[in-house]
Amino acid sequence: xAHYKTLKAWQHAQxxxxxxxxxxxxxxxxxxxxxxxxxxxxxxxxPLNIAExxxxxxxxxxxxxxxxxxxxxxxxxxxxxMARELExxxxxxxxxxxxxxxxTGRTLWGLLKRISGAASKPAARPL
Numbered sequence: 001x002a003h004y005k006t007l008k009a010w011q012h013a014q015x016x017x018x019x020x021x022x023x024x025x026x027x028x029x030x031x032x033x034x035x036x037x038x039x040x041x042x043x044x045x046x047p048l049n050i051a052e053x054x055x056x057x058x059x060x061x062x063x064x065x066x067x068x069x070x071x072x073x074x075x076x077x078x079x080x081x082m083a084r085e086l087e088x089x090x091x092x093x094x095x096x097x098x099x100x101x102x103x104t105g106r107t108l109w110g111l112l113k114r115i116s117g118a119a120s121k122p123a124a125r126p127l
Contacts, residue, residue, distance in 0.1 A: 003054070004050060004051040004055070007054065008107045009104065009108040012100065012103050012104040013047035013050055013069065013073075014047045015100060016046060016047075016076070016097070016104050019043075019096070020039055020040065020042075020097065021044070023083075023089055023093055023097065024037075024039045027039075027088045028088065035082065035083060038075075038079055039076065039079045039083070042072045042073075042075040042076045045072035046073050046076065046104065046108075049065045049069035050111075053068075053069070059116070063112065063115055063116065066111060066112050066115065070105070070108055073104060073108065076101055077098075077101055080094060080097055
């Protein structure tokens with residue numbers, strides 16, 4: 001597989017992590033050790049797991065890390081919904097982060113399908 005920095009899934013996830021951290025800094029002080037911290041950790045987990053999975057030998061190991069990244073992405077989606085309902089972010093900020101989360105999810109799912117397809121193909125046998 002290509003270097004992780006060339007993967008669209010990693011690029012989108014990296015941008016989501018940066019934007020998620022920026023938005024979380026504006027949450028109320030009493031949420032900085034709660035929801036804001038959880039958002040930062042979940043956002044950062046997505047590109048970190050994509051990068052780590054990319055360096056693993058074998059598609060099974062890689063898929064495990066990509067699955068973890070998908071789980072973290074679902075956590076990000078949930079936290080963003082909560083933050084929106086609690087009015088910790090503007091409607092515009094939420095829409096931007098939601099769009100970035102969706103794009104990250106689509107590209108991550110495509111990467112997972114590609115890895116899974118490669119895993120299901122029989123390995124070439126040496127002559």
